[in-house]
Amino acid sequence: MRFEGTDSFVATEDLKVAVNAAVALERPLLIKGEPGTGKTVLAQEIAKALHKPLISWHVKSTTKAQQGLYEYDAVSRLRDSQLGDARVHDIANYIIRGKLWDAFAAEAAPVLLIDEIDKADIEFPNDLLLELDRMEFFVYETRQTVRAKQRPIIVITSNNEKELPDAFLRRCFFHYIKFPDRETMQRIVDVHYPGISRLLLNEALTSFFELRELPGLKKRPSTSEFLDWLKLLLAEEIGPELLRERNAAKLIPPLHGALLKNEQDVHLFERIAFMARRG
Amino acid sequence: MFLAFFLALRAAGVKASLREFLTLQEAMRQGLAGFDAEHFYYLARATLVKDERFLDKFDAVFAEHFKGVLQPRPEAPDEVAPQELPREWLEKLAERLLSDEEKAQIEALGGFEKLMETLRQRLAEQQGRHQGGNKWIGTAGTSPFGAHGYNPEGVRIGQQGSRHKSAVKVWDKREFRNLAGDAELGTRNMKIALRRLRRFAREGAAEELDLAGTIRSTARNAGYLDLQMVPERHNAVKLLLLLDIGGSMDEHVHLCEQLFTAASSEFKHLKHLYFHNCPYEMLWKDARMHAADAIPTLDVLHTYDHTWKLVFVGDAAMSPYELISPGGAISSWSQESGKTWLTRILHTYPKAAWINPVPENLWQHTQTTRLIAELMERRMYGLTLEGLDQAMRRLMQ
Numbered sequence: 081m082r083f084e085g086t087d088s089f090v091a092t093e094d095l096k097v098a099v100n101a102a103v104a105l106e107r108p109l110l111i112k113g114e115p116g117t118g119k120t121v122l123a124q125e126i127a128k129a130l131h132k133p134l135i136s137w138h139v140k141s142t143t144k145a146q147q148g149l150y151e152y153d154a155v156s157r158l159r160d161s162q163l164g165d166a167r168v169h170d171i172a173n174y175i176i177r178g179k180l181w182d183a184f185a186a187e188a189a190p191v192l193l194i195d196e197i198d199k200a201d202i203e204f205p206n207d208l209l210l211e212l213d214r215m216e217f218f219v220y221e222t223r224q225t226v227r228a229k230q231r232p233i234i235v236i237t238s239n240n241e242k243e244l245p246d247a248f249l250r251r252c253f254f255h256y257i258k259f260p261d262r263e264t265m266q267r268i269v270d271v272h273y274p275g276i277s278r279l280l281l282n283e284a285l286t287s288f289f290e291l292r293e294l295p296g297l298k299k300r301p302s303t304s305e306f307l308d309w310l311k312l313l314l315a316e317e318i319g320p321e322l323l324r325e326r327n328a329a330k331l332i333p334p335l336h337g338a339l340l341k342n343e344q345d346v347h348l349f350e351r352i353a354f355m356a357r358r359g
Numbered sequence: 360m361f362l363a364f365f366l367a368l369r370a371a372g373v374k375a376s377l378r379e380f381l382t383l384q385e386a387m388r389q390g391l392a393g394f395d396a397e398h399f400y401y402l403a404r405a406t407l408v409k410d411e412r413f414l415d416k417f418d419a420v421f422a423e424h425f426k427g428v429l430q431p432r433p434e435a436p437d438e439v440a441p442q443e444l445p446r447e448w449l450e451k452l453a454e455r456l457l458s459d460e461e462k463a464q465i466e467a468l469g470g471f472e473k474l475m476e477t478l479r480q481r482l483a484e485q486q487g488r489h490q491g492g493n494k495w496i497g498t499a500g501t502s503p504f505g506a507h508g509y510n511p512e513g514v515r516i517g518q519q520g521s522r523h524k525s526a527v528k529v530w531d532k533r534e535f536r537n538l539a540g541d542a543e544l545g546t547r548n549m550k551i552a553l554r555r556l557r558r559f560a561r562e563g564a565a566e567e568l569d570l571a572g573t574i575r576s577t578a579r580n581a582g583y584l585d586l587q588m589v590p591e592r593h594n595a596v597k598l599l600l601l602l603d604i605g606g607s608m609d610e611h612v613h614l615c616e617q618l619f620t621a622a623s624s625e626f627k628h629l630k631h632l633y634f635h636n637c638p639y640e641m642l643w644k645d646a647r648m649h650a651a652d653a654i655p656t657l658d659v660l661h662t663y664d665h666t667w668k669l670v671f672v673g674d675a676a677m678s679p680y681e682l683i684s685p686g687g688a689i690s691s692w693s694q695e696s697g698k699t700w701l702t703r704i705l706h707t708y709p710k711a712a713w714i715n716p717v718p719e720n721l722w723q724h725t726q727t728t729r730l731i732a733e734l735m736e737r738r739m740y741g742l743t744l745e746g747l748d749q750a751m752r753r754l755m756q
Contacts, residue, residue: 093398093401094404094405097391097392097401097402097405098402100391101386101405104386104389104391105382105385105386105389110409154574244409246376246409249409249410250376250378250379254405254409254410255405
């Protein structure tokens, strides 16, 4: 059972090693990287490649670690008690399972994605230390210990908005998805748009990497933005010759709105184009 | 197995723990790396490094430690594009663009002459790629892009490697150099660093439902609802920001603006004032420093009490008499020396830090920077993500 990438996802060699190590040693895999480099997609692709179900837990700033385990719905129990519902006598009826419980209870080990863990409070990863380490937790209300039948494959993504605690990091494998180079990008495009004209792709790649190298950009366009842009180019039937037409007046690539998401960046680009035109 | 490598990593400042080392051993025993050096590198990296800022250090240590296993790095190609650029100008550019490490690398490649050639070549290439690059490069000195316009990447000598991909080992490519912690930071990163400076407190009108309190008092109330309210949680930290403006600070304006933007959105209680070179008996509410905007420093000290935390932002570079002798201020006559005023201000605010946009390794070359760092009891930090982080931690102590 080795992860080798899928027909819709290009995995680099280092990524494969990291994923396989995490799977073999049953440790969580922490993924970081520039936005739009496919951190979240990775978990889906691992699930697909290893034929396992995927359970995603999307973390928000208000998410508590406890919600991943279980929640006790006191309000509906209160309502039921006032309505005289018989269910009220069993507290287990009001325990709502979290994603972690789902993953632990699954018959076949699933892939559990904990997405954007850095969005939550600073203490969030610490609160999950024991649960992820031992793969078990205790339900206080029903005096029951939930143990993982099979250790799930855990993929955690982070956008680096908060630093994660050392104790947590020590338990993980870590992989930083670096921005793909030209060849990798070409393979990625091939996977998404098979049969795209070589000429167009070449011109688009050149324009794209030139744009990314522009000093002073606030937000550099990412892989997913490049793919969107290609889709637009294809939809608008823009030919490679239009992209290649890099005389001064046409320095800004067509449909640049898909790539530059910040008016300061567009402005910067225009200014450089203007200077180039004078030169 | 690889104990020396592990120790070398730790010596280089990569915080790998014993547990992680054991994990690596376990992974090796399970044969996850196979017999492939590259796979071993990837595996060791995924196990021992947990922060992309350390990836570059890891690569360096790895390259150093397993040097015997590798073939030497190939020499850079020799052909030089015939592109005439004034040498003086190039040297200046190199000084600004290349890190110490890169300079060392250049030494290894054949010294400064060689560097000039490579740079020249690189610039010529750049011109080829960016249409009208001539103009672009020419204006770089004075244009807004001047100070930070050139991405070191553009002129990075290390890039040589990617063109000889087949010959160079992955770890020699040092692709993660840009992720090192002292790299330039954006507003968003700064906000995150500033967020360390948080102390939540509930103050003001009770507007939020206190769920725990409501349940408690409802239970005490024999099940009849008894609502409890609490004030909203706020960041109660109060920050007094004193910014150096003008003169030698001009080249850092962009960075300081970013810091200011980040700070003003993070703190509810933020007061910012300006000074020139060193604070004396007057501070200014506005960066233009009109007389109308001036307020006496003593008023400031009396208005904002010791519960405010003080952050100076400045390069602390001035002529020594501006700091030491009375009347040394260049903008106006001051009765007392800058040092006296600084001491007085620091006396009022025990929680203080000085953030210096000048790179830390240059501080010791400026006399006043050393003096002020001493006055600050070494609470001077660089305007980098790491420096900000340390400063904020220090302020919270």
